[in-house]
Amino acid sequence: MNRKDHVKMHSYPGMVAVVGVFNEGKVNFMAAGWHAYLSMTPPMYGVAIGRERHTYNMVKQSNRFTINFLPFEEAGFIQYSGTVSGVDVDKNHTYNQSWTMELEGFPLIEDAYLAYECRVHQIVNTGDHEWVIGDIVGCHYKEENFLENGLPNFENLNIPLYLGRSSYMRLNEEVQISEVKDPLSFKKS
16 A cells, blocks of 8 residues: 555545524525534534534534434435535525424424434634534434334435535445444455
8 A cells, every 4th residue: 555645535435414503583404414413412513614604603603513414315406505605605594405393493404304402512723624512402303214123224325425526325225234243254345
């Protein structure tokens, strides 16, 4: 393997979450490719948001945000919400995206198959982004999109995987799924 002087960013393909925020009477949604479930007890979720982003300022002021997971059919809005600034345009109005507001100011995208309501727990500087960590205070999901064991029901759900460069792949029942019960006996195919 050749050593290079620059770092090759390798975090895709991966799921993109759409961060929702409501502050001072305005709602905004922004696609985020860097995010993770951080803790089960208590339930916590984190997302990287650039400090220069309109969404970051709104989250800091409101102290709450949502994490929305959209199906593949909404890849157009995912891409749009990550490339257009809420300072310049009302993304929901322009794109005609339907959303609802929970009582405490948590905007949820109606087409999301899973969404978390989060209260800011901590914000950690991570270089050119801030890692916004939230306590999950509410979870919304469409039951038909999940099996009894909690895994996605690919008969009803197509998950968009972001490949980079505005490209998405559809993860559905046609993708081979291998359960690795014994890692030592799992063979490369």
